Amino acid sequence: MVAQKTEKMPWVEKYRPKFTRDMAFPTAKVGKQKVDLIEDLKKFVVSFFKEKEKLNEANRQIKTHNRTHEEKEHQEEKKLPLDKAAVLLEGPPGIGKTTIAYALANDLNMEVIETNASDTRTKGALESKLRETTKSRGIMDFVVQSKKKLILIDEIDGLYGVTDRGAVPTILSLIETTQFPIIMCSNEYKQSLKSLYNKIKRYEVNSLPDEEVMKITRKIIVKEHISGISEKELELIIEKNKGDLRGVINDLQGISQGSLDKNTKELILNLNRDSTEEIFSLIKNLFQNVNTLREARDVTNKSDVNYNFLYKWINENLTSYIRLNSEIANAYENLSLADEIFGRIRKNQYWSLLPYFYDLFAGGVVLSRKHRTPDERFHRISFPRFTSTGFFSLSANERLVVEKIQKKYKISDIEVVQEFIPFLKLLSGTSRKQLKELSDWFEFDASEKKLLK
Amino acid sequence: MLSDSPIWRIKYLPKSLNEICGRNDVKERLKNFIDDRNFPHLLFVGSKGIGKTTAADLFSKEFLGKFYYANSKVVYANVPLTSEEMKQARSEAYVSTSKIGSIAGKKITTPALIRIKIKPFIQLKVLGDVPFKILIVKDFDSLGSNQQAFRRLMEIYGTNCRMVLITTKVSKIIDPIMSRCQVFFISQVDFHSFEELISTIAERETLRIDEETIRTLYKITAGKLSNAIDLLQICSISGNDIDVDKLYENLSNSKNDMIKSLLIMCFKGDFRKARELSRKIQSSYKFSSQEMFQIMLTELAKLPLSTYSRTTLINFIAEADFRAIDGRDTDIQISHLLAKICQFSEVL
Numbered sequence: 001m002v003a004q005k006t007e008k009m010p011w012v013e014k015y016r017p018k019f020t021r022d023m024a025f026p027t028a029k030v031g032k033q034k035v036d037l038i039e040d041l042k043k044f045v046v047s048f049f050k051e052k053e054k055l056n057e058a059n060r061q062i063k064t065h066n067r068t069h070e071e072k073e074h075q076e077e078k079k080l081p082l083d084k085a086a087v088l089l090e091g092p093p094g095i096g097k098t099t100i101a102y103a104l105a106n107d108l109n110m111e112v113i114e115t116n117a118s119d120t121r122t123k124g125a126l127e128s129k130l131r132e133t134t135k136s137r138g139i140m141d142f143v144v145q146s147k148k149k150l151i152l153i154d155e156i157d158g159l160y161g162v163t164d165r166g167a168v169p170t171i172l173s174l175i176e177t178t179q180f181p182i183i184m185c186s187n188e189y190k191q192s193l194k195s196l197y198n199k200i201k202r203y204e205v206n207s208l209p210d211e212e213v214m215k216i217t218r219k220i221i222v223k224e225h226i227s228g229i230s231e232k233e234l235e236l237i238i239e240k241n242k243g244d245l246r247g248v249i250n251d252l253q254g255i256s257q258g259s260l261d262k263n264t265k266e267l268i269l270n271l272n273r274d275s276t277e278e279i280f281s282l283i284k285n286l287f288q289n290v291n292t293l294r295e296a297r298d299v300t301n302k303s304d305v306n307y308n309f310l311y312k313w314i315n316e317n318l319t320s321y322i323r324l325n326s327e328i329a330n331a332y333e334n335l336s337l338a339d340e341i342f343g344r345i346r347k348n349q350y351w352s353l354l355p356y357f358y359d360l361f362a363g364g365v366v367l368s369r370k371h372r373t374p375d376e377r378f379h380r381i382s383f384p385r386f387t388s389t390g391f392f393s394l395s396a397n398e399r400l401v402v403e404k405i406q407k408k409y410k411i412s413d414i415e416v417v418q419e420f421i422p423f424l425k426l427l428s429g430t431s432r433k434q435l436k437e438l439s440d441w442f443e444f445d446a447s448e449k450k451l452l453k
Numbered sequence: 454m455l456s457d458s459p460i461w462r463i464k465y466l467p468k469s470l471n472e473i474c475g476r477n478d479v480k481e482r483l484k485n486f487i488d489d490r491n492f493p494h495l496l497f498v499g500s501k502g503i504g505k506t507t508a509a510d511l512f513s514k515e516f517l518g519k520f521y522y523a524n525s526k527v528v529y530a531n532v533p534l535t536s537e538e539m540k541q542a543r544s545e546a547y548v549s550t551s552k553i554g555s556i557a558g559k560k561i562t563t564p565a566l567i568r569i570k571i572k573p574f575i576q577l578k579v580l581g582d583v584p585f586k587i588l589i590v591k592d593f594d595s596l597g598s599n600q601q602a603f604r605r606l607m608e609i610y611g612t613n614c615r616m617v618l619i620t621t622k623v624s625k626i627i628d629p630i631m632s633r634c635q636v637f638f639i640s641q642v643d644f645h646s647f648e649e650l651i652s653t654i655a656e657r658e659t660l661r662i663d664e665e666t667i668r669t670l671y672k673i674t675a676g677k678l679s680n681a682i683d684l685l686q687i688c689s690i691s692g693n694d695i696d697v698d699k700l701y702e703n704l705s706n707s708k709n710d711m712i713k714s715l716l717i718m719c720f721k722g723d724f725r726k727a728r729e730l731s732r733k734i735q736s737s738y739k740f741s742s743q744e745m746f747q748i749m750l751t752e753l754a755k756l757p758l759s760t761y762s763r764t765t766l767i768n769f770i771a772e773a774d775f776r777a778i779d780g781r782d783t784d785i786q787i788s789h790l791l792a793k794i795c796q797f798s799e800v801l
Contacts, residue, residue, distance in 0.1 A: 311782075311785075312782065312785075315782065315784065315785050315788065319724065319725050319728070325722055325724055325792070325795040325796045325798075325799055326796050326799065328724050328792045328795065328796070329792040329793050329795065329796035331792075332785070332788055332789040332792040332793070333789065333793075335785055335789070336773070336776050336780065336785050336786050336788075336789035337776070339776075339780040339781055339782050339785045339786065340776045340779045340780045340786075342780075342781055343779040343780045343781040344779050346781065347779065392532065392533055392739050392741065393533070393739070394739070399535075408458070408463065409460075409463050409466075410506070410510060410527065412529035412531070412532055412591060412592070413529065413532045414529070414531060414532055414739075417738060417739050418708055418738050418739070418740075419708070422707045422708065422737075422738075423683050423707075424460075426687060426705075426707065427460070427686065427687065427690075430687075430690045431690070434459070434690070437459040438459055438460070441458055441459050441460075
């Protein structure tokens, strides 16, 4: 029965280390200082209980004092400093932040109370789930020594916006009054959680090195008796997951379990690979093989390339595949409309317009071509070289030149770039003497002189 | 130091109000202000490159005397904030929660430009023995609806700081601002003063130039002194004799010329080259797509085209400009227009 159960478990759960000693433990740093994460956390948990014990003792005395004295002589109850009651682990997904908390609890024979983004974390929900456990110790505590608890607030960066309004103050007050140590996990730095970050210790957990991931993956391969996965494929999986151990194990399970045909295997291998290589093959695929709208949709749906870039790539490479002016015009008609729609989506959050955007920039562009050139297989695909921000901005080097000019001649940035520098170029282009005189007067150095050429 | 400048337009920049070429009526009025030690908010109106800013700057310099550097500031309203300034604006976007009152923690709605560049200056006290500070705001019309913010600023801080607003278009200034300012129309230089100045420059630089050529120079530069002097300097490189032919030879309003050659390249039907050129223009002049379309529109009127094709092209430009309002990638929007013109040129 039990054996059957583990058989059906996702491998991620099955191979989740039970104790810290089994872990491929990641390195971490606080601020800029490297620390031993597990040792630090252990110290934190142990010292929390010690301090809390002392504090509770002191508070009990204060309480009895308050009960027997007048109100004006009341003493305030002491509180644990926030950074002694909670820590935050921050790092990319799948490197073992949650696992550390569980393994730590196992090491110290504790129980984990977890809340994560799947629970709605409004003020009320959070309180009802955690408040009781944090404030009091169960009735049974007086009879038997029950397990100590560790509170894990996972995916704390998923807590923002309207549904989670008021969650940060709740968490803060929770930390103030908690009876158990709190570990929080987060994927990235969130501006909205800044008030929280300032008050507690923040560990930046680094992603796992590829060799470490490889070691664990090989162990699993041996244990599961996996065959039919080549060394190269293994490397591919590890490379594309970029230190995300969970992702590697999931992919491994996906490939080796069940009867997969070759296509699906390839799909899993190629999924998520947001690399330039994939964009290359995607663009090639779009322009060379797509003949109907349906095929175009297929190509864009399957790929996981960020569409933010993708339509810029199409803009760059459109002219090498489409040659006739009338076809270029049609293609751009669709592409520019796609761009406009994308702008509106981003501006007003009209996400329902997204399907049009996809169809227009992929199918709309590719299918506006009726004639194909025979040599299209040999076209080189180029990067989107040109990025314009759409408003006036200067590079660091240009800014230096502009500031030097403005020191001598009061004139606005835009005038310098659009009127004055072209004139300087014209003037300095006539003779070397002129160039020297100019750059001497404005005190340009060699690299700034180049901008005048 | 300034007289050493190899660039004539800087070398011959007026150094006092008296040196300003022509426009005696304006100079008289400004001098009266200086004598009275008082003036209302001013609004300078005049076409581009005519000398509004120079006049305003010299005026504030003479008015403030030795306290000029501490008490005057020029703000360019059309230059967007740099990233550091934006960062600062974002960090100060909320009223501190440590303050007492109902506004604590509320978001500040004042536009960033005014918050970062203007308020700190006009709120500070006057330094030295002058009646008030002077703030010069250039290209005031480009503030758009943010002009509204100036209404109260001009009243509240009016005693502490007077403003000189500079604009090219009166029609874009909102009425409440107009009513708070004394309007100065800075006109074109009259030919007589223009001739005088050019002659003195010619004398100093040992150029030979006759009255006929000066008249042509006045005409083709529309009386804009800085442009005229630039042109003169370019001409002088190839010899000290300057005649009408030479002027036309060297006359290039490079900004507009680039756009014109872009249009012509499109008419030839080579889209790829046209796109290359458009990218070059965009990166060297830092145009926004709107500016590109504006110049295209003015250049279109100068090209020899039939009425039908001209209206069709205007239609294209309008459509492209309209899309670019919401579009995110200027290159795509401009390429769209170029592709359409290329296609149209084949139909013709």
